[in-house]
Amino acid sequence: MTKSTLALCVVILWPAMALAAPTEVSENQQAVVALAEAAAIHPPSTQTLRGVVDSIDERNDTIRIRLSPDRTEPFKVQDGLLFNAVRFGDPVAFSVQDISGFRTIVGLSKE
Missing domain, CATH: 2.40.50.320 (Copper binding periplasmic protein CusF)
Incomplete structure (x- = not known):
């Protein structure tokens, strides 16, 4: 799975996860946040x-x-x-x- 596809999945699924999860920050949410940050698209250097x-x-x-x-x-x-x-x-x-x-x-x- 490419980083951009992963980032798109995180963006689409994030609101549903936030509604379904308890108010505490779980390990799963921390993992998703870490993956979203890692998948951030950086423009190529010019x-x-x-x-x-x-x-x-x-x-x-x-x-x-x-x-x-x-x-x-x-x-x-x-x-x-x-x-x-x-x-x-x-x-x-x-x-x-x-x-x-x-x-x-x-x-x-x-x-």
């Missing part, structure tokens, strides 16, 4: 980078960006409309998050 567009690969949903003279990295694209916004050689500032194990561009602007 990293802001700058570079120059090196290549665009729409077929694989990636943009390769030159971060420094000796370092080029491919990044997945969250929104396919970004392919229309940039061209080879454009200087860009972009936000990256780890989504499903891939460094993914979630925001991009030309400089």
Whole structure:
């Protein structure tokens, strides 16, 4: 069971548990509270980078960006409309998050 499913179950079942349980805080309620806190969804960390567009690969949903003279990295694209916004050689500032194990561009602007 995923954390989000567990959190949803806790949110739905919590009022019924509160009505059915005595006013004392039981061990079961403490366990449910602990699970709800553990299942809280934390937004992924965002990293802001700058570079120059090196290549665009729409077929694989990636943009390769030159971060420094000796370092080029491919990044997945969250929104396919970004392919229309940039061209080879454009200087860009972009936000990256780890989504499903891939460094993914979630925001991009030309400089």
